[in-house]
Amino acid sequence: MDLIVKDLAAIDDRLSQRHIDLDPAGYFIIYLDRGEGLIHAKHFTNVIDEHGLAVDPETGKVIPARGKVERTHSTVYSGRTAKELSVKIFEQTHPCPVSQLDHAAYLGREFVRAEVALVTGQEYVQD
Template sequence: MQIGPVAVCTLADDALNSQLTALAEMKDVLVAPLTTENIGIEQIIQFCTQNPGTIRWIVVCGTDARQAIGYRPGQTLISLGQNGMDETGRIIGAEGKRPVLKNVTQAEVAYFRKTVQLVDLVDTSDQETVLEAFKTCLSAKISPVEPFESVQTAPEVSVLPGTTPDRMVSDPAGYMVIQILPDEALLSLTHFTADGRMNGVVKALTGSEIYHTVIAQEWVSRLDHACYLGRELQKAEHALKTGSVYVQDEEASVSKAKASQPVTIK
């Protein structure tokens, strides 16, 4: 897709994002969220250095993400544009919890700040205000930019293929049976020891409530088993919420749910 020189960053404001992307005048405009104050900002910088001159303005608008627990990607991005980052990668003036960029260089940040202008509408969710700022940027004169040339070599990152094990290895901590209980609107997990003795049952509304209990009880000891458990609990929670069938070890179904039959994690 050919995109215009003005992008719109809607932060964590899903409603504003939906409103803007539905407008015909935004058809060729990059409209995207930003919910992290480190990796997300790094991706913006890397896009701009790898595609020089493509984006010249970013209207930063919408509700800032997760302010209650200290994450402020909108305020952090604006601070980067105003102040840059220090020698440790910390964005100067950022008020968020982890405003540290570890995967971009000072040269990349300097190029981004030189070639991209940020419009501060953080915590503004009014569509008309955002559109007015967008149109103002769009009508501005665009000056040419030089390609990004770094004197620093980016560290080489390995790209590895996904793999599956040749055989399954049982968890010495035991195995588990996961069920959904539609009549109770709950998920259920039963833990068995490695020799097959029932050891405990957890019932909860969400998969996260169950796996936190499983971890606290030390019912899982292998990382692959823990990953498997997380996947199955996510499937079970989705089935419970949507009224579909959950069967452990099988693909998700759209059929209406009955109390699921026990299937063990071996």
């Protein structure tokens, strides 16, 4: 069993290192509010420049992938489960704040991970 878990973790780690094109519709910061029992997803707008980098539409500066960034989110979506949060974002918000299928799939995976962490008390760190 341990070998299978290690193998699966290695696959996920390898895939987390692949190149992905950024969504021109923006990005999300996902976090938990354990006191309220909620998963939150802050949506931030961006523009993708000619080099494929996310740029703050207000300042024109490249948004770094790591480290603290002071930006104002456009919307905060909240739900008690991954499904509830997904329905709010993908079915009830028009226009949808996600324009790429790979981004939608990533968010679904992250929402499930966040829900599991919320239910089990485990730490949640967005991939």
